[in-house]
Amino acid sequence: MKKILLGTVALVALGAAPALAADLAARPYTKAPAYAPAPVYNWTGFYIGGHIGGAFSGDNSIGTGVTASDNGKFLGGVQAGYDWQFAPNWVLGVEGQYSWLSGTNQSVAFGGTLNGAPGVFTYADNQRGLASxxxxxxxxxxxxxxxxxxxWAYADYSSSLT
Known part of the structure; x- marks a missing residue:
């Protein structure tokens, strides 16, 4: 009986005590991350992009008192360019862009005479795009x-009187 009691006490004592070993290394020391300075901005480089929006006009009078509609139009296009940064804060750049316009055919019919000939005349204009x-x-x-x-800017625009 004494042997069982001593064996149980020995097992409990061995299980509750921490295991210590001489061959374990010390925990590694971890340093804070290295200092990273704020980023230096550089504008040099090529870019390309797109845009969408609307185009609106005011009075579209054609000189005879007849006025076409003032409806807005959808506008969408692309642009591309290149910038070069020098001396350290100056930027020199070039850009090209083209915008397409939708629904721009407008026409107005009116009566009158042209070169002595009476009749009904139609004035039409069509603006298809803008570029620069x-x-x-x-x-x-x-x-x-x-x-x-x-x-330099350009409007892809045509007018006709028939």
Whole structure:
């Protein structure tokens, strides 16, 4: 009986005591991450994008007192360009863009005489698109860019009187 009691006490004592071993290494020391400075912005590079919106006009009078409609039109297009940053905060760039216009056929019929011939005449205009090629010069500080822009603009537009 004594042997069972001593054996039970020995098992309980061995199971409750922590195991210690001399060959375990110390826990590794972990350093904080290295300091990363704020990103330096650079505007140099090529870009391409798209846009959608609306085009609205005011009075479309054709000189005879007849006025076409003032409906808004859908506008959508693409633009692409290249910017070059130099000396360290100046930016020089070039951009081209084209916008398509939808539903732009408008016509107005009116009576009158043209070159002495009486009749009914129809004035029609069709604006299909807008385009531009521009250059810019700007000054940057971080993510902001203040610039001036100038260039050439074109309207794909036709008018007819029949």
């Amino acid at each position: 090629v521009t250059g810019r010069l700007g000054y940057t500080w971080g993510p902001a860019l203040l610039y001036v822009k100038g260039g």
